[in-house]
Amino acid sequence: MPEEKPEITDSEWEVMRVVWTLKEVTSKEISSVLQEKKEWKPATTKTFIGRLVKKGMLTTEKIGNRFIYRAGVSEEDSLKTLKSGLFTHICSRAVGKTIADLIEEATLSHDDISLLEAALKKKKQDAVDDIACNCVPGQCTCKKDHGMNCQH
Secondary structure, three states, X not given: OOOOOOOOOHHXXXXXXXXXXXXXXXXXXXXXXXXXXXXXXXXXXXXHHHHHHHOOOEEEEEEOOEEEEEEOOOHHHHHHHHHHHHHHOOOHHHHHHHHHHHHHHOOOOHHHHHHXXXXXXXXXXXXXXXXXXXOOOOOXXXXXXXXXXXXX
């Protein structure tokens, strides 16, 4: 069975972004960045750091009287986990609309749009006419949302 990656909260993401950027960092340095951005007190930041260490997302090393924190997971792997988790929580028939909604809400550069157009052109080669519902009975809203009956 594949190892479950721990989920992290939005606040913990804020801490991880600082660590991924600075590579090796003290709690005081993390707190300084987040106090300016989020107006968090140092104790709040330390609470999130402690949770991330327990989850294995951060590693810690004591050097003198300071603790140095490093990322226990890469930003790339964490983003992959986040992206794959998004689609496990929705009906497979709703994925396309969800992606369209994300694009609609995002601020994109011309380069971003060119990247998306190229990805869609490539994806079109493997497109299917119908996507099977992956919901279980009691969670399926295909009839209401898509006007389709499922074979549950």
